[in-house]
Amino acid sequence: VxxxxxxxxxxxxxxxxxxxxxxxxxxxxxxxxxxxxxxxxxxxxxxxxxxxxxxxxxxxxxxxxxxxxxxxxxxxxxELNAIAPLISNFFLAAYALVNFSTFHASLAKPVGWRPTFKYYNMWLSLVGFVLCVAVMFLISWITALLTFAAILFLYMVVIY
Incomplete structure (x- = not known):
């Protein structure tokens, strides 16, 4: 157009x-x-x-x-149709984790956490997290589960 x-x-x-x-x-x-x-x-x-x-x-x-x-x-x-859901899910997972991190930091209130953005709201970060996860499952629930499995694996390696 x-x-x-x-x-x-x-x-x-x-x-x-x-x-x-x-x-x-x-x-x-x-x-x-x-x-x-x-x-x-x-x-x-x-x-x-x-x-x-x-x-x-x-x-x-x-x-x-x-x-x-x-x-x-x-x-x-x-085959772009095979690759796009996986790539999109990994990008959405990154955005979801950033949103969850800001929500969690606001909830825990550590000493160094002082957001300076005038319109920041911790609940908006939680909504962003939920929406990113919802869109991940709407795009492809299989690749969303694979993405969460990969993130969980990487998290477990760091913890143990």
Whole structure:
């Protein structure tokens, strides 16, 4: 629709392509750095291999290779309808956990928790958590259960 009402319809496609490419490249570059920090913290056993960096900027080359392999595996599936529910559920799980964390921090009232956003409300965080989980199950209850199983597994590894 936007292409039909726009004076330059081709720019709509170019803008969408540029935004998608920018987001994908940002994820491919930032994810290995976060993973490297996680590995250096030694929260998960047997992942120290990916914590090693190279060069003066401590670049996570091993993390880049792992990210490339994971991205390639999803690309080789070549069926977006099979991949989209899983990816969407993992993103929604991240948002749900952030919402639950802010709700829990407000409920527990630790000394360092002082939200500065003028309109912050702890109950809105709880509603955000519930809505994210509900949408996860609406998208695909099987992938939602798989996502929760993966999160529970990672949590249990950290605790024990």
């Amino acid at each position: 936007m292409e039909l009402v726009s004076a330059s319809g081709g720019l709509i496609y170019a803008g969408c392509f540029a935004a998608t490419l920018s987001s994908a490249l940002a994820s491919l570059v930032s994810a290995p750095k976060v993973f490297q920090a996680l590995c250096n913290d030694k929260l998960y056993p047997y992942l120290e291999f990916f914590g090693k960096g190279y060069g003066k900027n401590n670049e996570p080359v091993r993390g880049y290779v792992l990210t490339f392999i994971i991205a390639l595996a999803f690309i080789l599936i070549a």
